[in-house]
Amino acid sequence: MNDSAPRTSDGDPLDAPTAALAAAVLEIARHVDGEALAAPRWFALARSAELMARQPGIAALLGDEASLALAADSAPLTPIELDDVPRVHDPLRALAELAWPDIAFGGAVALDLPAESWRSSLDAADDAARRTADALRGGALRVVVAASQEGTTYSALRRDRGETSPGAADADRFVLGPALLPQLAEALAESLRELPEG
Template identity: 30%
Template sequence: MLEVAPDSPLRQATLEVERHVAEGGWDQSPRLFALVRTAELIAAQPALADQLSDPDGYTPVEQDGVPADRSVEDVLPTLMWPDTVHGCAVVIERVMLPPSAQADLPEDPDELVRVVAEHPERQEVRICAAVLRDGSAHTTVRARTPEDAPLLEGPELVPGLVALLNASMS
């Protein structure tokens, strides 16, 4: 069983992003969010104070979509966030295999796609990863099936994605 990270403003922002994207169902394009300090957002736009909950937290602000002709892994390293952005989050859908299946995967990319698509233990998942400029991270993973699949969460469930997000913040 994975341990849930202690509650934090970053965890709350990650959960908010995950809930927001989940409302749209499955088969979505990648979604990208800037995380801004809620207190700074309220100071800049006082009219938003009634709509925002925790002034000590982070408010996710959705960004324009990831270009359809590029993968998230290609886009994230090209991002540059202004100083007013204290973190970022991305939500992607992927197919995951259990660790026991990883050793037998082919190296050829086309063959890999075929093998993963046909693997009986494949699992479609929605991943939400978020990081702050200080390097802290939180990640959620939700399986598509069963419908009531639990939300897994922790600091670095998908370390490669967290590393890409951290690189975009530097």
């Protein structure tokens, strides 16, 4: 077993679909870290094996060992940032207008949210919601939320920058979980259910 594989808050390893989604979420979170997000940034999540089959040049860039490993495993996901997206700041409204590309097995959004907009949607009895509420203390919240066609969801909320060192591990820099912002996660999953399954 890979000790660096994503785990639940209790330390248990995630199942393969959730681990693949969690890895894509963290990749996006690192990609947008340090940038101000004036508007949501949207990402299609393609199965890496399918993406390489459609675009053989990607396999050549990765090299034989990496491309063979990805081709043999249907779980890994590759984020692809979308350019032609609604210029709407509210992610729930944007989803009503967003057209996912046909290669999308999943989708993700990265954005900065005013804390007051989302506190009311949290379940105070839920442990993940309590962790989210803790992350909301600093005003605007950096969040990446992803979902797959199968309905799996995962989120990363960035902790306040003043609370962690620049070289801190992901577990120390982010609050992680499958349904930290359930309203947004469910809307994202719903928007993907109409896509043909790959």
